[in-house]
Structures are given as C-alpha cells and as structure tokens.
Amino acid sequence: MRIRPLAALSVAVLSALVLAGCASGAPESEPTPTDTAATGLCEVAAPTGEVVESITVTGEVGVSASAEFTAPLTIESAERTVVVEGEGDPIEDGDYVSYALAVFDATTGESVQEGGFDGVGLPPMPITLGSGADTFFGCATEGSRIAMTVPDAGSGAQVYVIDVLDVIPADEWCAVTEPGDDFPTVEFSAEGIPTVTIPDADAPTEVQLEVLEEGDGDVVQPGDSVTVNYTGVKWSDGTVFDSSFERGEPATFQTTGVVTGFQRALEGQAVGSTVLVSMPPACGYGEGEINADDLVGETLVFVVEIIETARATE
Structure with missing residues (x-):
C-alpha cells in the first residue's frame, strides 16, 4: 500500500515526525483527540524541568543546532523548554507546521539525526490535540526553537531540538x-x-x-x-x-x-x-x-x- 499515513507523534517516537510507510493493507489512523486534551495546546505541552534547562542550545533558528550537556544525561521524564521565542503566530489546533529537527544521544552527547535546516524544512504536519505532537510543539509561535528531553523508549534517551519554521492555518494548507x-x-x-x-x-x-x-x-x-x-x-x-x-x-x-x-x-x-x-x-x-x-x-x-x-x- 502506498497511500501512507502521517506518523503520529508520541513521547517515545518523535523521530517519526515524517510520513510513515506501510507495505500493504490499510493505513494506520491517527490518534483520536481525547476530552482531557481539550484544554488547549499550551496546556498539553510537556512541562519544563531541571534536566532540560541544563542543556545549552546554540545556533540561529533555522540553522543546524548544537546541544551541549554533561553526558551521560539522565532523562527520566519528558521535559520541554522554549529556547527562542518566535515573533510569529502561535500554533492553533489543526494548524500545519513546517519544522527542522536535530536529535542528540543523551548518553554520548553526539548528534544522531537532523533534517530541515538551512531553508529546506521538513514536510509540514498537523498539530492536533491528543496526537502526541502537541506534547512537543504546544502552542509555540512561528520562529521558535524548542528543546525537549525524551526518555529511553528502546533507542536510548535523547535530546531533541525543534525549530518551528512556518505555521499554516489548517484551511490554507494544500487547499x-x-x-x-x-x-x-x-x-x-x-x-x-x-x-x-x-x-x-x-x-x-x-x-x-x-x-x-x-x-x-x-x-x-x-x-x-x-x-x-x-x-x-x-x-x-x-x-x-x-x-x-x-x-x-x-x-x-x-x-x-x-x-x-x-x-x-x-x-x-x-x-x-x-x-x-x-x-x-x-x-x-x-x-x-x-x-x-x-x-x-x-x-x-x-x-x-x-x-x-x-x-x-x-
């Protein structure tokens, strides 16, 4: 099957930010928002904490990011902080967001994956309440840079740096x-x-x-x-x-x-x-x-x- 679903974000698998594949059969559906998620994107974003605040992120928004921390970094829960506050529109439920992503190994401090920087941008994806993506992006404004700690879910604990490059209202995206x-x-x-x-x-x-x-x-x-x-x-x-x-x-x-x-x-x-x-x-x-x-x-x-x-x- 080549009609591929958008990968749902979760605290465990933000590395699947792009389209996920399926070899055959019907595509997987995205999570259905729950009533508890209806409080708004700002409220469902992961909280800040001492661990994520100890990470130093350098580089301009939209340019390849660096994350400095004392390795190994012990990550027991998802924590999030907005390193750079953008001046654009905030993300609203259903908006499509183009972003850049850098992933670092919490044990070694080494970069393990990045994409979307230097004017490329990864494919825009919808940020909806209850999807899992809301935990990472929250209601961040366009032009923001987010740092996030991700506990071990099988690939080791990781540190994410996410740049919010563009916020597109749902009714305008791919009209x-x-x-x-x-x-x-x-x-x-x-x-x-x-x-x-x-x-x-x-x-x-x-x-x-x-x-x-x-x-x-x-x-x-x-x-x-x-x-x-x-x-x-x-x-x-x-x-x-x-x-x-x-x-x-x-x-x-x-x-x-x-x-x-x-x-x-x-x-x-x-x-x-x-x-x-x-x-x-x-x-x-x-x-x-x-x-x-x-x-x-x-x-x-x-x-x-x-x-x-x-x-x-x-």
Missing part, C-alpha cells in the same frame, strides 16, 4: 484549486482499470482536482473511514507506483491517516464520485532527507473512486 490548462487525462479500460496520461508540461505547485464523475451518496467528512479504489502515478515519468484497481482490492482508511493531498481529494466529495487529483511534493511525501523514499520530491497524480464512507464516531 484545492481548479485544474490548469495542462492537466492529466484518464481513460478506463473495459475492466474499469484507469490509465493516466501526464501532459508534457511543468507539474502544478498546488493541489488541483477534477471531478470525473459526481456521485450522489453521503459526503465524506473529515476523519471518516472511507473505502476507495485508486491508482497513483508519478508526474515525472508517468509510471504507476500503486493501484488498488489493478489488484482488485479496494482500500479502507481514515481521511486523516493519509497524506494531505489525498485527504483533500476525499473530504467534501460524495460517495460514488471518481476524482482526479494532482499534488505537489509538499502535500504528498515531502522532500526532507529524514524521510528517504522513492516518492520524495515527486508530484503525484491519483485517480480515486469513492466507494463507501463511515463516520468516525460510528
């Missing part, structure tokens, strides 16, 4: 636009298998969507569990990278458990509809090095037949 003059076309075989033809033109930089056939069933709502048939094609060379049509096996998943461009193609459409959507890398699998994948940097085109939808509360 759907009308197709341009140069848009892919689709033909269906007698067996109902779609063939997508990519035009000889530059890929669009926005999510573009065309309704090929309009259904008259229930309208897909955010968070619904949907059953679809789909074919995914790379704009760069027209190759098919995944197709439930060809397998003869429709896929079922939550709209919030897939990349944003695909989510935008589903929500607001009626069951029975078939749509054609094109999405730039930022609304698909991104371009960050941490998320190494053969779909990174690709503009993707999907033909999607919406078969069924069920409310998230059902």
Whole structure:
C-alpha cells in the first residue's frame, strides 16, 4: 500500500515526525483527540524541568543546532523548554507546521539525526490535540526553537531540538484549486482499470482536482473511514507506483491517516464520485532527507473512486 499515513507523534517516537510507510493493507489512523486534551495546546505541552534547562542550545533558528550537556544525561521524564521565542503566530489546533529537527544521544552527547535546516524544512504536519505532537510543539509561535528531553523508549534517551519554521492555518494548507490548462487525462479500460496520461508540461505547485464523475451518496467528512479504489502515478515519468484497481482490492482508511493531498481529494466529495487529483511534493511525501523514499520530491497524480464512507464516531 502506498497511500501512507502521517506518523503520529508520541513521547517515545518523535523521530517519526515524517510520513510513515506501510507495505500493504490499510493505513494506520491517527490518534483520536481525547476530552482531557481539550484544554488547549499550551496546556498539553510537556512541562519544563531541571534536566532540560541544563542543556545549552546554540545556533540561529533555522540553522543546524548544537546541544551541549554533561553526558551521560539522565532523562527520566519528558521535559520541554522554549529556547527562542518566535515573533510569529502561535500554533492553533489543526494548524500545519513546517519544522527542522536535530536529535542528540543523551548518553554520548553526539548528534544522531537532523533534517530541515538551512531553508529546506521538513514536510509540514498537523498539530492536533491528543496526537502526541502537541506534547512537543504546544502552542509555540512561528520562529521558535524548542528543546525537549525524551526518555529511553528502546533507542536510548535523547535530546531533541525543534525549530518551528512556518505555521499554516489548517484551511490554507494544500487547499484545492481548479485544474490548469495542462492537466492529466484518464481513460478506463473495459475492466474499469484507469490509465493516466501526464501532459508534457511543468507539474502544478498546488493541489488541483477534477471531478470525473459526481456521485450522489453521503459526503465524506473529515476523519471518516472511507473505502476507495485508486491508482497513483508519478508526474515525472508517468509510471504507476500503486493501484488498488489493478489488484482488485479496494482500500479502507481514515481521511486523516493519509497524506494531505489525498485527504483533500476525499473530504467534501460524495460517495460514488471518481476524482482526479494532482499534488505537489509538499502535500504528498515531502522532500526532507529524514524521510528517504522513492516518492520524495515527486508530484503525484491519483485517480480515486469513492466507494463507501463511515463516520468516525460510528
């Protein structure tokens, strides 16, 4: 299965900040916010503490970070502090955040992973109450730098430095636009298998969507569990990278458990509809090095037949 879910953040696995993969079957869904999380992003952020306050973080926001501390650093709980307070808008529930990340081994003090610095930025992800990401980001303002201690969850205790590069309101991120003059076309075989033809033109930089056939069933709502048939094609060379049509096996998943461009193609459409959507890398699998994948940097085109939808509360 190549419709990949956004990885949910938790205190244990912030290193999965980017899109997570699944070899086959339906995508994993994201955690459902709980009533206790409804107090707001500011309140659910991890508390500060002596351990995280003992760490010295250097470097400008957006530039590769350094974290200095006496190793081994004993980390028994998640602690968080805002090292640099940005002057931009605060994160609100549902906003998409582009960020940079540096990870340090608490035992040795050595850098073990980083990405998104120097103007690259890791793919924006939604920060929602109860997702786990809220613990790290809280309601930090755009331009902030956050330091976080992460207890051992199997890979050793770690220190994280996270830069909040850009905060994008949920309704503005990967918003759907009308197709341009140069848009892919689709033909269906007698067996109902779609063939997508990519035009000889530059890929669009926005999510573009065309309704090929309009259904008259229930309208897909955010968070619904949907059953679809789909074919995914790379704009760069027209190759098919995944197709439930060809397998003869429709896929079922939550709209919030897939990349944003695909989510935008589903929500607001009626069951029975078939749509054609094109999405730039930022609304698909991104371009960050941490998320190494053969779909990174690709503009993707999907033909999607919406078969069924069920409310998230059902």
